[in-house]
Amino acid sequence: xxxxxxxxxxxxxxxxxxxxxxxxxxxxxxxxxxxxxxxxxxxxxxxxxxxxxxxxxxxxxxxxxxxxxxxxxxxxxxxxxxxxxxxxxxxxxxxxxxxxxxxxxxxxxxxxxxxxxxxxxxxxxxxxxxxxxxxxxxxxxxxxxxxxxxxxxxxxxxxxxxxxxxxxxxxxxxxxxxxxxxxxxxxxxxxxxxxxxxxxxxxxxxxxxxxxxxxxxxxxxxxxxxxxxxxxxxxxxxxxxxxxxxxxxxxxxxxxxxxxxxxxxxxxxxxxxxxxxxxxxxxxxxxxxxxxxxxxxxxxxxxxxxxxxxxxxxxxxxxxxxxxxxxxxxxxxxxxxxxxxxxxxxxxxxxxxxxxxxxxxxxxxxxxxxxxxxxxxxxxxxxxxxxxxxxxxxxxxxxxxxxxxxxxxxxxxxxxxxxxxxxxxxxxxxxxxxxxxxxxxxxxxxxxxxxxxxxxxxxxxxxxxxxxxxxxxxxxxxxxxxxxxxxxxxxxxxxxxxxxxxxxxxxxxxxxxxxxxxxxxxxxxxxxxxxxxxxxxxxxxxxxxxxxxxxxxxxxxxxxxxxxxxxxxxxxxxxxxxxxxxxxxxxxxxxxxxxxxxxxxxxxxxxxxxxxxxxxxxxxxxxxxxxxxxxxxxxxxxxxxxxxxxxxxxxxxxxxxxxxxxxxxxxxxxxxxxxxxxxxxxxxxxxxxxxxxxxxxx
Numbered sequence: 098x099x100x101x102x103x104x105x106x107x108x109x110x111x112x113x114x115x116x117x118x119x120x121x122x123x124x125x126x127x128x129x130x131x132x133x134x135x136x137x138x139x140x141x142x143x144x145x146x147x148x149x150x151x152x153x154x155x156x157x158x159x160x161x162x163x164x165x166x167x168x169x170x171x172x173x174x175x176x177x178x179x180x181x182x183x184x185x186x187x188x189x190x191x192x193x194x195x196x197x198x199x200x201x202x203x204x205x206x207x208x209x210x211x212x213x214x215x216x217x218x219x220x221x222x223x224x225x226x227x228x229x230x231x232x233x234x235x236x237x238x239x240x241x242x243x244x245x246x247x248x249x250x251x252x253x254x255x256x257x258x259x260x261x262x263x264x265x266x267x268x269x270x271x272x273x274x275x276x277x278x279x280x281x282x283x284x285x286x287x288x289x290x291x292x293x294x295x296x297x298x299x300x301x302x303x304x305x306x307x308x309x310x311x312x313x314x315x316x317x318x319x320x321x322x323x324x325x326x327x328x329x330x331x332x333x334x335x336x337x338x339x340x341x342x343x344x345x346x347x348x349x350x351x352x353x354x355x356x357x358x359x360x361x362x363x364x365x366x367x368x369x370x371x372x373x374x375x376x377x378x379x380x381x382x383x384x385x386x387x388x389x390x391x392x393x394x395x396x397x398x399x400x401x402x403x404x405x406x407x408x409x410x411x412x413x414x415x416x417x418x419x420x421x422x423x424x425x426x427x428x429x430x431x432x433x434x435x436x437x438x439x440x441x442x443x444x445x446x447x448x449x450x451x452x453x454x455x456x457x458x459x460x461x462x463x464x465x466x467x468x469x470x471x472x473x474x475x476x477x478x479x480x481x482x483x484x485x486x487x488x489x490x491x492x493x494x495x496x497x498x499x500x501x502x503x504x505x506x507x508x509x510x511x512x513x514x515x516x517x518x519x520x521x522x523x524x525x526x527x528x529x530x531x532x533x534x535x536x537x538x539x540x541x542x543x544x545x546x547x548x549x550x551x552x553x554x555x556x557x558x559x560x561x562x563x564x565x566x567x568x569x570x571x572x573x574x575x576x577x578x579x580x581x582x583x584x585x586x587x588x589x590x591x592x593x594x595x596x597x598x599x600x601x602x603x604x605x606x607x608x609x610x611x612x613x614x615x616x617x618x619x620x621x622x623x624x625x626x627x628x629x630x631x632x633x634x635x636x637x638x639x640x641x642x643x644x645x646x647x648x649x650x651x652x653x654x655x656x657x658x659x660x661x662x663x664x665x666x667x668x669x670x671x672x673x674x675x676x677x678x679x680x681x682x683x684x685x686x687x688x689x690x691x692x693x694x695x696x697x698x699x700x701x702x703x704x705x706x707x708x709x710x711x712x713x714x715x716x717x718x719x720x721x722x723x724x725x726x727x728x729x730x731x732x733x734x735x736x737x738x739x740x741x742x743x744x745x746x747x748x749x750x751x752x753x754x755x756x757x758x759x760x761x762x763x764x765x766x767x768x769x770x771x772x773x774x775x776x777x778x779x780x781x782x783x784x785x786x787x788x789x790x791x792x793x794x795x
Contacts, residue, residue: 152355170350320397343373430606456597459642478523504554
């Protein structure tokens with residue numbers, strides 16, 4: 098025989114409830130009544146079923162309930178005998194329904210109305226607050242001490258009893274549902290009202306529809322709770338039980354106001370609720386049957402899961418995967434300089450402060466930024482890389498901070514999120530930060546200080562949680578002194594400074610890096626001792642990027658053994674040769690760009706040798722436009738380039754202009770002014786044409 102414990106605040110009421118139930122189910126189970134005080138003295142409640150009537154009682158005894166015990170929440174209502182006391186009240190009378198809190202008042206009122214008692218207009222009162230002073234009658238279930246003094250007549254109907262719904266549930270748990278229905282239930286129905294919940298009425302075929310709803314809800318990612326009109330939990334899915342496990346392992350039967358007191362089911366707004374170590378996003382919508390509210394659907398989402406899904410959707414909306422591919426393990430080298438930089442980077446990954454990475458062009462600053470991101474607490478979120486020099490000034494603000502629909506000519510329908518929104522909870526990498534215009538530096542400073550972004554054309558601020566890693570090959574401190582960079586922004590970004598050493602300061606890493614790039618292309622080529630000596634003695638002003646390009650150049654030779662004669666004639670003086678620039682043994686004088694450091698043209702040609710044909714075609718047409726004193730827009734430039742034997746797409750020409758502009762070879766004019774070749778650009782064109790004269794190939 099199964100054992101059932103009935104727990105209430107006081108032993109007397111526990112016995113009262115136990116008598117209600119055992120009167121009809123006593124021959125199917127043994128019962129025992131406990132007060133809360135008695136439970137506190139026990140090591141465990143070991144009965145098979147534990148019956149409680151309120152969430153606060155469950156909370157007080159939950160630690161004492163055995164894991165093998167099943168909890169049943171009792172529903173309470175007035176019996177037919179209790180309701181007989183109210184039949185003599187004149188129709189249309191106003192009365193206070195007095196109980197110990199608002200929720201219990203409303204539950205009692207709803208139960209009374211559902212049982213057919215509708216001739217009296219009931220108003221809830223729970224000991225405090227104002228009420229209609231014209232009311233002279235109060236009805237209460239044994240809470241007479243809460244009745245206000247101005248009431249002349251009090252009808253005490255006595256304690257609420259266990260209703261028929263609970264008796265049926267307990268009988269079903271005991272496995273005697275059919276037997277109970279045919280015997281004791283007949284007597285119980287004469288004493289108790291069977292009050293269908295609004296959910297029962299709405300679903301009609303309770304058992305069939307409930308099963309279907311449960312199946313459907315358990316397929317959903319969110320927690321779903323369905324309540325009846327008085328707020329009692331009627332159905333819930335497994336996800337809801339998981340999300341609410343810090344508060345209660347039992348949901349069915351308890352009132353939603355007890356389980357989630359922070360949630361206002363009448364509000365249309367989402368509510369952020371803390372439960373244990375997790376945060377929930379909760380919202381409620383009404384279930385209506387005709388013109389009446391039949392209950393509510395409560396939706397629960399884990400805040401962290403929702404943030405992760407939003408992060409993934411932001412990437413999909415942007416159409417790009419913003420993942421950091423590299424870790425510190427991908428950085429090649431055993432030299433003391435590079436190992437020290439890697440160790441510093443790993444230490445910085447543990448912090449969430451801004452990082453400033455300095456180093457010459459081509460040293461691998463972005464690899465360090467990705468390594469920091471991938472060892473940080475933000476590694477599961479976006480790593481958004483922004484080259485501040487590659488985006489035209491006119492577009493940089495809208496790309497960084499986003500814009501609303503119609504905020505400017507050409508704005509996308511629906512607007513667009515910016516890089517900071519896309520990097521929310523992740524990392525934004527601002528490469529070549531020294532190229533950011535002063536007008537934008539002030540807005541960046543505000544974002545870093547306030548953690549809010551204002552889209553162009555919007556008056557609404559968007560909260561962002563972003564770690565910033567900046568990088569530059571310039572001396573920002575000198576720029577600050579010369580007024581070229583904001584001092585306050587410099588100190589805001591330069592919290593954790595990290596310097597990446599140039600290749601010439603770690604010569605022992607040159608050959609391992611060379612063979613790594615060769616092996617990545619499935620090449621087994623080897624260097625002769627003479628070739629190794631030349632490579633390790635070269636200063637590598639283009640650093641790792643220049644070394645990688647030399648490897649790609651040598652791969653085109655398709656030779657297994659690379660000798661000194663196969664190398665590009667690398668030199669260190671002002672007069673130097675460039676890969677493919679001349680036949681072996683020949684030298685070509687490279688025109689020096691005014692105001693530029695020596696060798697910039699050579700490095701550009703070395704780095705971009707695969708696309709020199711495209712750069713030449715673009716520069717030739719821009720030189721022609723300069724001579725004609727005309728300005729070619731992008732579309733006209735494309736037509737000119739392809740009209741003179743080229744076969745390039747608009748995207749290729751646009752990319753070439755961006756690259757040339759970033760290096761100062763082309764100047765883009767705002768609006769429809771087109772692009773103009775600079776003196777440096779003419780020098781570059783002269784160098785490329787000189788290369789052609791020595792039989793080089795693209």
